[in-house]
Amino acid sequence: MKDHEHRHGHARDGETHDGHSHGVTADADRRWLSLALTLIVVYMCGEVVVGVLAHSLALISDAAHMLTDAASIVLALVAMRLASRPARGGYTYGLKRAEILSAQANGVTLLVLSAWLAYEAVRRLIAPPEVTGGLVVITALVGIVVNIAAGWAIAKANRSSLNIEGAYQHILTDLYGFIATAIAGAVVLLTGFFRADAIASLFVVVLMLKAGISLVRQSGRIFLEAAPAGLDPDILGGRMAATEQVVEIHDLHIWEITSGQAALSAHVLVTPGGDCHAVRRALQLHLREAYGISHATLQVDHLGEDRTGTGPLLHITTRPDGSAKDGGEPPHEEDIHGPVHRPGPHTP
Structure with missing residues (x-):
């Protein structure tokens, strides 16, 4: 990689x-x-x-x-x-x-x-x-x-x-x-x-x-909206999960709109009290510089808020110009699709 x-x-x-x-x-x-x-x-x-x-x-x-x-x-x-x-x-x-x-x-x-x-x-x-x-x-x-x-x-x-x-x-x-x-x-x-x-x-x-x-x-x-050739979603998800303050990455989807134009969406959970905006910016920068993915939509929540419904909900979606917009309800845990990536000693 x-x-x-x-x-x-x-x-x-x-x-x-x-x-x-x-x-x-x-x-x-x-x-x-x-x-x-x-x-x-x-x-x-x-x-x-x-x-x-x-x-x-x-x-x-x-x-x-x-x-x-x-x-x-x-x-x-x-x-x-x-x-x-x-x-x-x-x-x-x-x-x-x-x-x-x-x-x-x-x-x-x-x-x-x-x-x-x-x-x-x-x-x-x-x-x-x-x-x-x-x-x-x-x-x-x-x-x-x-x-x-x-x-x-x-x-x-x-x-x-x-x-x-x-x-x-x-x-x-x-x-x-x-x-x-x-x-x-x-x-x-x-x-x-x-x-x-x-x-x-x-x-x-x-x-x-x-x-x-x-x-x-x-x-x-x-x-068929497969990930771009040569890009392993599991490795990418593991590296996203290794970002500071990130607890979990799920609902990770990577596809190509047309040849050479990749897009990504994911649900990101951060530590309680963590800076969701800072995490979003760090992930967006990493995706753009390491993988050439600038069209990224990231939903960022504090851990536990999407499960219990308590506390303020923060749903951040990145626009192509890098700015953020808030609003919307994050999915419940039972709505998670695909593998879950968490930081750990074996993170790729």
Whole structure:
């Protein structure tokens, strides 16, 4: 967890401590993505024509994958536009998860397309058509250059967004596919072994499956409101409980609103007569500096007040700007959900 703390403990260049901004602006992201989209669409149209003329499934599969590249970038651009809209009405977080929907759509598309290409590749392994190796090699080499340029453009955008990372994975997978296609074309040209084209297609399929499964899994974690990858809630809860004057932490929930934007809520019990406001500030500072969590809602009560109902009740909720607001009834002990964290000699 020290490595995790080190990663989140300092803002990256151009990034504020709240984790909501980065050195690359949204407008710059859109420009880089639009450049990559133009490169891909222009090349893809030419590749389809050459693939049909050369009878190359590897080229056609690469072109089909480039179509999904283009679709993934279009989805990313649309999702970025939606996610930038301010929160209003029933959408209290805005439409930030539109980016995660886009990432999941990219992953599912990769999986579906890989299944179709795998079927075609196996069919061509059994009955390989004649492939024009020279056309395959030349087209694949041009494709490598185009994908490097498109990948460079997307890499200049904010890849901490799972949405943009999904588009980048499409491009990267396609680059590897073109390398395999160029090798297959050279084998066909030099040896006449036509099955090399189908074998290259299967290699592309494996890469597509790997990227698709990763995107679906990561976006699924966010939709299921799992804790951010690499962050252990039990360790975090133990460290919160080790804060001075804290007696117990329960109802601890950690999730991601969208990629790179974590949120946390918890019920904190402090020693009778303890300074609830000071505890809240200390916990908020620790969460922000050690874990990069600035969106934290903490209900802070004195020990015993939430069980007996005696004495003044103090319910403190942190706003994003760090200020506090009071009011509300804390839950009774029987309403506690999840593990309870208390300070002790074995606190992580």
